[in-house]
Amino acid sequence: MAMTYKIKAGDSLARVAAAQGVSMRDLLAANRQITNPDRVQVGDVINIPAPVPAAAAPSIAAPKKAAPAITLTKLNGHVPTEVLTQIPAIIEKFNIDTPLKLAHFLAQCAHESLNFTATTENLNYSAAALKSVFGKYFLTPALCDSYARKPEAIAARVYASRMGNGDEASKDGWKYRGRGFIQLTGKSNYTAFNKFVDDDVVGTPELVAQKYPLLSAAWFFHSNQIIELSTQGATDAVVTLVTKRVNGGTNGLDERIKHFKAFYALLQA
Secondary structure, three states: OOEEEEEEOOOHHHHHHHHHHOOHHHHOOOOOOOOOOOOOOOOOOEEEEOOOOOOOOOOOOOOOOOOOOOOOOOOOOOOHHHOOOOOHHHHHHHHOOOOOHHHHHHHHHHHOOOOOOEEEEEOOOOOOHHHHHOOOOOOOOHHHHHHHHOOHHHHHHHOOOOOOOOHHHOOOHHHOOOOOOOOOOOOOHHHHHOOOOOOOOOOOOOHHOOOOHHHHHHHHHOOHHHHHHHHOOOOOHHHHHHHHHOOOOOHHHHHHHHHHHOOOOHHHH
């Protein structure tokens, strides 16, 4: 399954390549639309090629152990009730079914969503912020001023004609802006996620924020092979690997590690 990454403030292609463990050559080969490697913009979605696996020596498989049971009541008071009620669905659909996997997943969601409080992308940018973050789409001060503090217009412009969206006039960029605890962005991603739910989130994208903020984040973990990565252990090094896959770097790493240790301790108790 193809993996994608959404460019964030401070990113460069070299940094993303290093964080994802791929070469610049392979990264550029997977993104033919990039004509200038030194000019990527916040909000751009790029393809991440699968790393070339190292050769492994043959081994005899050990018998599989039963997955440790998860007792969700242990999270009472630490995770909002409305989030707890969504966890059984992600366990069933995406096999986030051990204390280790769930602790990694919840730690990343907690950090990315300001402790499960933010479910919709904030695009209320000032003129100065537009120039800094979305300079590719706002080339003049006058253009920045005309769009400043107009979230719908900003989203329609910066997400136009990519990620499956129509042009700026279609306002698809606003309709399919980032939602969920790990933001789902673009009509193509909403369409892919739509296959995993009973509701029509393409027709009613608000449902991602209102009903599926956790499930959409689990789909992100699934589609980007992060669930498998989280099985490597409970060390800070593994949290770092998971963070790089989610964030493209290590922004907020200390806080993510803190979240992970807290959730893992609760789930193991």
